[in-house]
Amino acid sequence: MRRHCWIGSNVVILKGVTIGNNCVIEAGCVVYKDVPDNSVVMNQQQHQIKFTHNHGKENQDSVHR
Incomplete structure (x- = not known):
């Protein structure tokens, strides 16, 4: 586990x-x-729902299922 x-x-x-x-x-x-x-x-088969990049600016296009 990192920071x-x-x-x-x-x-x-x-x-x-x-x-x-x-x-x-x-x-x-x-x-x-x-x-x-x-x-x-999240707890739905370990879906990764969002990335954040560039000091807190959200990138909604990086959704993985």
Whole structure:
């Protein structure tokens, strides 16, 4: 786990997983693969819903499912 991460309650992070800088992991998630920098992760099959780039400016086009 890197810097400035917010991890919700009851989150399970499996061994060997890397969580990037400035990430938010929603409560109740099971994180089983690496999470890139500046990501928000929800509990629906670990969807990554948004990246933020350039000092807080949001890039809505970077949605992954």
